Amino acid sequence: MKIGVIADDFTGASDIALALAEGGMAVSQFIGVPDAAADPALDAGVVALKSRTAPAAEAIADSLAACEWLLGQGCEQIIFKVCSTFDSTPQGNIGPVLDALADRLGAQGVTTCPAFPENGRSVYMGHLFVGDVPLNExxxxxxxxxxxxxxxxxxxxAAQSSHPVGHVPVATVMDGAAAIRAALPREGHAIVDAIRDADLVEIGRAAKGAALLCGASGIALGLPANFGxxxxxxxxxxxxxxxxxxSGSCSRATRAQxxxxxxxxxxxxVTAAQAVRGEVTAEELADWALAQDVPPLVYSSADPEVVKAxxxxxxxxxxAQAIERLFSDLAAALAARGATRIVVAGGETSGAAVQGVRAKTLRIGMRLAAGVPAVRVEGERPLAMALKSxxxxxxxxxxxxxxLLAGEA
Incomplete structure (x- = not known):
């Protein structure tokens, strides 16, 4: 392998795997840290963790274990994949994990950029925008x-990290890879602006030879070319x-979908009360779902006020844990009963579903939407999934x- 990715959730893992695959690399996504060597024909490997909201110490330990495995496969560059909305709390886990990886790899001036213009995420003057509004709106x-x-x-x-945090503005980024390299700080991490795919390509060119990067899937746009x-x-x-x-996501986009x-x-x-009280079972839902003539929807995607209550x-x-557990059991029951296509919305829900079907390796396929590939679960029976942020x-x-999973469009 040439590039190794440590992703803090399962949808983010498939997202960046798609970017690397579309860049011409042979890519597989691994569910957790593998216990055996990878296929030597792979150019890149993506280790999917559920570390985004885990206790910080656990997230650090899991990420370092993934890093060691990837280095053992020959990876020359490590990417810490985070959400394009930089999902974290004042305690982490982005800062603590990034610090630990930087210390392990001896990396300084680590480029950090969650921009993904194709999906409306841009970083300008150090601020993250979603479409035309700031992240916090x-x-x-x-x-x-x-x-x-x-x-x-x-x-x-800076609130999460013990390392200094610098900034490379978009005007410098637009001057190209050499200017970006010259502007990166000698210590700590650097938030690097990007408002266009072209900016991310230049950031990728500037990262040639860098031991560590951090960002959303857009950070990978310029990297495959560095390896030919x-x-x-x-x-x-x-x-x-x-x-x-x-669907277990409560985002605006998913609720509209x-x-x-x-x-x-x-x-x-499925309401939170039903999940917590055990008033609905995975077996019942699976039986109902597979009795339908049209692929049905099982969802727990309530409005923010309902979630807060x-x-x-x-x-x-x-x-949250009760709903995740139910969706994990439901995915397992669906696969056991013969479901062959499972579309999942939400990072935590996707992680639960993938673990439910006991997937270990996902083969990355075609693009279903920006940041969402078709994935095939390697195993005896065909099972295709879409894991959507x-x-x-x-x-x-x-x-x-x-x-698209069925080849019907």
Whole structure:
């Protein structure tokens, strides 16, 4: 391997895997740290962790273990993949994990850039924008686990990190790779502006030979070329058969997608109270889902006010854990009963679903939407999945993804 990625959630892992695959690299996504060597034919490996909201000490330990495994596969460059909305709290986990990786690799002036212009994320003067609004006005301020109340990434990262945090402005980035390299600080981390894909390509060129980078999937746009690769469309073999949509994201985009898909498909909502009290079971939901003529939707994507009320009633972590556990069991039950296409919305929900089907390696396929690839679970039976970050995809994403997985669009 040439590039190794440590992703702090499962949707982010498939997101950056797609960017590397479209850059012409042979890529696999691993669920957790593998216990065996990877295929030597791989150019890049992405280790997907559920470390975004884990206790900081656990996130650091898991990330360092992933780093050691990737280095053992020959990786020359490590990327710490975080969300394009920089999801974290004042305690971390981006800062603590980035510090630990930088210390392990002896990296200084670490480029940190979550920009992803194709999905409306840009970094300007150190501030993260979603579309034309600052991060803290984008809806992310209401995230149930990692509310983002400050758009200034310099302040956000400095609050979490023991290392100094610098900044490379967009005017310097537009001057090209040499200017970027010259502007990176000699110590700590650097928030690097990017408002266009072209900026990310130059950031990638500037990162040639760097031991460590941090960012969203856009950080990978310019990296494959550093290793002699050229863009190519990943192959995909269609998977037909029963399909189901699972949604646990409460983002604005996902709630709009849920509302749209409900107009054309059978649907069941699972409330936090039902999940906590055990009033609905995975087996019951799986039986109902696979009895439908149209791929159905099972969702727990409530408005922020409803989520807040559930947290106040049951405790912040209790409701989320109950819903994740239910979706994990549901994914397992669906796969056991013959489902072959599972579309999942939400990072935590995707992690739960992938663990539920006991996936160890995902083969990266074609693009379903910006930042969302088709993935095939390696195993005896065909199982295709789409793992979507909450804010990604257009209004008709669920129907479109199911059709594309089956080769019907």
């Amino acid at each position: 984008s809806g992310m301020q209401n995230h149930p686990l990692t509310p983002m109340t400050d758009s200034d990434l310099r302040r956000v990262l 690769h050229r863009p190519a469309a990943p192959a995909w073999e269609p998977v037909r058969g029963p399909g189901v949509v699972l 849920v509302a749209r898909y409900r107009t054309i498909a059978p649907h069941r909502e 559930a947290q106040e009633t049951f405790g912040k972590g209790v409701a 909450g804010n990604f995809g257009g209004p008709d994403f669920f129907a479109e993804a199911l059709a």
